[in-house]
Amino acid sequence: MVNQKNKIYRKRVDFVYPRILNGVKHFxxxxxxxxxxxLYDHSACLVFLAFALESFVNFTGEKLFGHLWEENERKLKRxxxxxxxxxxxxxxxxxxxxxxxTIKEVFDFRDNLAHAKIYKxxxxxxxxxxxxxxxxxxxxxxxxxxxxxxxxVIAKKDIYTVMNEIFKKAKFKGTMLSPYGEFETCYxxxxxxxxxx
Numbered sequence: 788m789v790n791q792k793n794k795i796y797r798k799r800v801d802f803v804y805p806r807i808l809n810g811v812k813h814f815x816x817x818x819x820x821x822x823x824x825x826l827y828d829h830s831a832c833l834v835f836l837a838f839a840l841e842s843f844v845n846f847t848g849e850k851l852f853g854h855l856w857e858e859n860e861r862k863l864k865r866x867x868x869x870x871x872x873x874x875x876x877x878x879x880x881x882x883x884x885x886x887x888x889t890i891k892e893v894f895d896f897r898d899n900l901a902h903a904k905i906y907k908x909x910x911x912x913x914x915x916x917x918x919x920x921x922x923x924x925x926x927x928x929x930x931x932x933x934x935x936x937x938x939x940v941i942a943k944k945d946i947y948t949v950m951n952e953i954f955k956k957a958k959f960k961g962t963m964l965s966p967y968g969e970f971e972t973c974y975x976x977x978x979x980x981x982x983x984x
Contacts, residue, residue: 802846803842803846804839804840804842804843804846804950805964805965807835807838807839807842808835808839808947808964810831810835811832811835811836811839811943814828814829814831814832814835815828815832815939815943818832818936818939825936826931826934829934829935829936829938829939830900830930830934832939832942832943833893833896833897833933833934833938833939833942834896834897834900836893836942836943836946837893837894837896837897838897839946839950840890840893840894840946840949840950841865843950843953844865844868844869844872845860845868847872847953847954847957848860848868848871848872850957850959851872851875851876851957852875865894869890872953873953876953876956876957877956878952878953878956880949885941885945886944886945886946886948886949887945887949889941889942889945889946889949890945890946890949892942893942893946896930896933899929899930900930903930906928906929909926947963950963951963
């Protein structure tokens, strides 16, 4: 029997931000199905939206500026990278209004959560307790106050709107959620030698 050895070359180009946005979708579904754990799913949505937008900015920068983006992007602050892309595409947004104002909110939330300090809060009140219910006396942290379903829905809508606007203005192929078919894989198989068995 003669077996043929093949040299297989495999290349994959994967665009990460659509996968991160799938995570956002997953957390929204979890939050709807599990109201008691919604706080964590909404916070995960907000953090993943920041990750997705940053990944999308890198995707866009590389497509617009090629190897120069890779060489220089780490030297620029996140906001400068984003503004460089907007300038290149001739997009002049008002960062004080939605949807663009949401970008700073989402990144501030992510950064504050990632670099959180000890949080202290006190409250003294005289209240009538009904059946020893202390729920009205709960002291929430800043991030618990921020992570509401409403805020997560608005953030998702605004971040998707911004990303779609940039994607269309850049005239990329595919759709924002599936650029070039989301990822490309190709194989090259070359016959190396024949061996007898």
